[in-house]
Amino acid sequence: MDGGIAAVAVGGAGLLTGSLTRTFGRGRQAVAKQSAAPVPGAAAPAPTVPAASVPVGGSAQVKDPATGDAVYIVQPTAGQYCGLSSVCTHSGCAVDAPKNGRLYCPCHGSRFDAGTGAVVNGPAVKPLPKYTVTKDGDQLTLGPQQS
Numbered sequence: 476m477d478g479g480i481a482a483v484a485v486g487g488a489g490l491l492t493g494s495l496t497r498t499f500g501r502g503r504q505a506v507a508k509q510s511a512a513p514v515p516g517a518a519a520p521a522p523t524v525p526a527a528s529v530p531v532g533g534s535a536q537v538k539d540p541a542t543g544d545a546v547y548i549v550q551p552t553a554g555q556y557c558g559l560s561s562v563c564t565h566s567g568c569a570v571d572a573p574k575n576g577r578l579y580c581p582c583h584g585s586r587f588d589a590g591t592g593a594v595v596n597g598p599a600v601k602p603l604p605k606y607t608v609t610k611d612g613d614q615l616t617l618g619p620q621q622s
Contacts, residue, residue: 519540519541520540521540521616521617521618522537522538522540522546522616522617523537523614523615523616523617524537524548524614524615525613525614525615526556526610526613526614526615527613529548529549529550529556529615530550531550531551531552531553532550532551532573532576532589533549533550533573534547534548534549534550534572534573534589535547535548535615536548536561536572537558537617539560539606539617539620541620544560544561544562545560545561545562545569546558546559546560546561546606546617547559547561547572547573547578547589548608548615548617549573549589549590551576551589551590551591552590555590556608556609556610556615557590557591557592557605557606557607557608558605558606558607558608558617558618559573559578559587559589559592559603559604559605559606560592560603560604560605560606560620561578561603562603562604563580563582563583563585563599563603564585564594564599564600564601564602564603564604565580565582565583565585565597565598565599565600566582566583568580568581568582568583570585570587570603573589574589576588576589576590577589577595578592578603580599583598583599584596584598585597585598585599587599587602587603591605592604592605604620604621605620605621606618606619606620606621607619607621
């Protein structure tokens with residue numbers, strides 16, 4: 476009797492495995508057909524925002540096309556733009572959008588200068604990574620991270 480139960484259990488597990496494989500396999504194939512595969516070596520388009528959306532002392536949020544991390548495009552003084560990573564250099568938490576000239580990390584309290592990314596108070600000791608930002612007409616384009 477135990478052999479019969481084991482045979483039914485093994486057979487049932489095989490049917491379940493086959494069913495799951497068919498179900499999940501179809502999902503992967505459908506996704507592959509719906510989206511074009513990225514071309515190796517092709518750069519993702521650089522994010523842009525209207526310059527009017529970044530007032531002096533304000534910011535706009537875009538995504539770094541290389542990492543997917545949020546980047547704040549800021550204008551600390553009239554006509555001067557830069558990008559600052561939203562990833563705190565202390566423990567990798569997301570810092571809040573710039574407010575009153577500062578970016579604040581809610582995880583451990585680090586504060587950064589919203590114009591330069593410099594540490595205002597720790598525990599972070601490294602500044603936020605900076606990105607170049609270029610203005611072309613009324614558009615701001617996020618450039619590469621500066622080293």
